[in-house]
Amino acid sequence: MTDADTNGGNTERERVSVPDEVELPRLLDFYELQTEDQTQIHEFYENLRDGQLTTTQCTDCEAIHFPPRIVCPKCTSDDLEYVDLPHEGELFAFSEVRGGLPMGLSEHDVPYVVGVVDLGPVRLSGRVDDAAYSDLEIGDPVSLKIVEIDGPTDEERVFYRFEPQDGDSR
C-alpha cells in the first residue's frame, strides 16, 4: 500500500458533506394536505374549515361512510355526496397518552386524552381537549371543536377535536 491509500502520510482526505437539515414532505407531520390539488376529499376539509363536520354518503345505496371516500365500499359507486354529521356525541372509550409522542406531533402537550366518540351515524377517534382521564366516564357527552393547524405549509389546515359538554372538567 502507498501512503495515499492509507492516508498515513501527508495526503489530505477529500471531504464530502450532507445537509444539516433534510426537508421532508409535509406528509410526515400526520395532517393530510387538504386542498383540491392534493386530495379528492378536499370538500370534507373545506366543509370543516367552514365549521361543519361532514362525510360522504352514497347516492346509489345510501351507505354513510367514515372516513369520507371517493368510491363507496358497499357498492363501488363513485356517485357520492357530502352530508352533515352531528357535532354532539357520547364518549365510547378513552385513554390518556402520557408520553411517547410520535414525531410530527411531538410539540403537542402530554398528557392528552384520545377517545372513541359515538356520533350516531359514525364512531370516530378524536382528541378530547380540556379534560383529564380521571374526569371522564364512558357515556359522557362531548361536543366537536375545530382547530386550526399552525405549520410550515402556506395552506391553512384544520382538524376536528372534541371537548366535554358540561364544561366543568379539570
Place this chain on the structure above:
Amino acid sequence: MIVAASARNVAIVGGGTSEWGERDATWKDLAQEGGKATFDAVPGVGPDDIEGLFVGTVQPERFAYQSHVAPMVAELLGIEVTEMTARTELACASGQAALRYAWLAIAAGQLDTALVLGVEKMNLGREHMPEMQASMANVLDREFDGVNGLSAPPFFAWYAQRHMHEHGTTREQLSLVAAKNKSHAANTDFAQYRSEIDPEDVTESPKIAPPLHLYDCSGITDGATGVILMSEEKAREVTDTAAWITGSGQSSMAGNSINNLPSFSGWPQARKASQNAYEQAGIEDPLEEIDIAEVHDCFSISEIIEYEELGFCERGEGGQFIEDGRSQIDGDVAVNTRGGLLGCGHPLGATGVSQALEVTRQFNGDVESDRQVDDPTTGLIHNLSGSGSVHSVMVLDRDPQ
C-alpha cells in the same frame, strides 16, 4: 375454505434466532445473525438448498432507510433464489404472513425448501423514539386516526376499558397475564426482558395509557428469527421431529379505521381466522386439543380477548381463564411459554416466526426445562396486526394429517 386435494404436507424443520433487545446492530447485521442461527440449527440444510425466500419486516424504509430487502437478504446469506421471493408486510403479523406464503408455495408444489426470516430494527437511539412512535402510529389510518396521537398503548387501552366495562374484567387479571408472560421470558435465552415479576409489579410500573401500565405493554425490540419450511419428501430427509402446518386462516372484515372496526371488546376476526384454521386441521375442541398456544400479547388485554376468540373460553370469560390458571404451562393450554411479546419483546416482522419456532422446539423437547410443556402434540400461533383489523392463525402438529 377448500384445501386442494393435491396440496402437499409442509413442515417447519427448525430454525434459529438472534438475540433480541436493544441491539448495537444494523438491520443487515440482524438479518445475518438470524440467518446464520437458522442454518446452524438445521443440519443438512444450507443456503444452497433454499429455493424460496420470504422476509417478514414492517418498516425498513423508516427504521433502516432501505427497501427491496428480500434480495438483500439473499445476497447476505448466499441464497440463489430459484423459485420465489418477496418481502411480506402485514404490520405486526408480517412474520406469520411470510410463513403463510412459504407454506402455500410448498403446498402448491412450486418449491420444496424455503427460508422464512423475520427481521426488525426498531431502536434508533432513545433520542429518536418519536420517529419510531410515528412509524408505529402509521399502522393505523394515518389521516383520521394516527393524526389524533393515537399510538398503540391508548388504542389497546380502549379495549381494556371496554372489556372491563362490558365483562367485569379486573385490573388484577390484566396483571396476571403480564406477570405470567414476563416471568416465562426469564427462561428464554434470547428474550429482551429476562426477569420474573409479580402481578403487583405491573401496577407499580408507570401508568402510561390508563388503564394500562408500562408492564402491560410489549417492547421496542431489535431482532431476527428464521425457520426453514420443507415439503414432506424433503423434510423426511433431514429430521424426524418437524412441526407440520395443518391449518392456516386469516380474517379481516373490511374495517381498518376506527369507525369500521367490528368491536372494541372483542376480535371476531380472530374467531373467524381460527375457525378456518381449525377446520383445516380437523380441530373440534381447541381447548382440549391444543397443548401450546403462542398468541399475540402485544398488550396484556390482548391475550385475555384471544382466550375468548380462539375458543378456549366463552366471550367475557378471558379474565377468569387466567385467574383460574388455565393458561399456565401446566394448565389446560400453555399460552406464551417463551414469554410472549410482553417478555421476549416484539421485533415486528420476527415475532410470528419466533412463535412458530417456539412451537417447533416445544414439540422437539428442545427448550429450557422450566418452560417445557409436557409432551405437546398440537400447537397454535396467532397474530393480530395494525388496528387489530387482521388476525392470522396457524395450527401446527407433530404429525402431518
